[in-house]
Amino acid sequence: MVPKNLLVILAAAIAVQGSPMEKRAVVNHDSITPFPETVPNTATGNTYKKFEPYLHIAHGCQSYPAVAANGDVSGGLQDTGSATGGCRDQSKGQTYVRGGWHNGRYGIMYAWYMPKDMPNSGVSAGAHRHDWENVVIWVNNPANDNPTLLGGAASGHGGYKKTDNPQRDGDRPKVEYFTNFPTNHELQFTNTLGRDLPLIAWESLPEAARQGLESAEFGKATVPFKDATFQGNLEKAAL
Numbered sequence: 001m002v003p004k005n006l007l008v009i010l011a012a013a014i015a016v017q018g019s020p021m022e023k024r025a026v027v028n029h030d031s032i033t034p035f036p037e038t039v040p041n042t043a044t045g046n047t048y049k050k051f052e053p054y055l056h057i058a059h060g061c062q063s064y065p066a067v068a069a070n071g072d073v074s075g076g077l078q079d080t081g082s083a084t085g086g087c088r089d090q091s092k093g094q095t096y097v098r099g100g101w102h103n104g105r106y107g108i109m110y111a112w113y114m115p116k117d118m119p120n121s122g123v124s125a126g127a128h129r130h131d132w133e134n135v136v137i138w139v140n141n142p143a144n145d146n147p148t149l150l151g152g153a154a155s156g157h158g159g160y161k162k163t164d165n166p167q168r169d170g171d172r173p174k175v176e177y178f179t180n181f182p183t184n185h186e187l188q189f190t191n192t193l194g195r196d197l198p199l200i201a202w203e204s205l206p207e208a209a210r211q212g213l214e215s216a217e218f219g220k221a222t223v224p225f226k227d228a229t230f231q232g233n234l235e236k237a238a239l
Helices: 004-018 043-050 207-215 230-237
Strands: 054-057 095-102 105-117 128-139 149-156 159-163 172-178 186-189 199-201
Touching: 043 095, 043 105, 043 199, 095 230, 105 172, 105 230, 128 172, 128 186, 128 230, 149 230, 159 230
Parallel strands: 054 172, 095 199
Antiparallel strands: 095 105, 105 128, 128 149, 149 159, 149 186, 172 186
16 A cells, blocks of 8 residues: 555645646846857857847837846836836847748847837836837848848837848848837837847747746737747748
């Protein structure tokens, strides 16, 4: 006969193994340290680097990390006060990247998180906690020694602005985060050279961080490269 207390222990262990991964903590937006630049040591990783955009902030918050290595996620900022209040730290920037095939072309999504989205200081209309924006850079094949850029698409208000010739510095697109009041923030390709931020690939994130992004709730903003949204966004960004 198996002792009763052993049965209880076994049942508890089975319950833990079968339960879904719990959500991690929501933490202060400025408490998360950006990941150091990390991409796969492959041809695809080299392609991520080759076409990595520069980001210029014309208005609003700087880019911040959205997730920590243990899966904790940013709580963002209340959409009140100054449009840049509490989110001016340029040392916190992070670029996220994920690539995938769509209709015979390879789309590389570069994404940024901002703790709040306010089109104008002191104005709550159109403002909200959290913002995610992204660009998709289309190439012929990331495994090629010298992949060809086919065009790009910049996110804004649920859609994409598309071009076959985004402004670049060398191979690297130049992207701008901006707003046209009263609409809130979006991205566009620009002539202005922005900043080079640490690049972290989806496949290079710790599993806990990927799960944190998969399960996190960012209010009116959505992680554009998680499993549930990535392919749909490639479809919308297709040239």
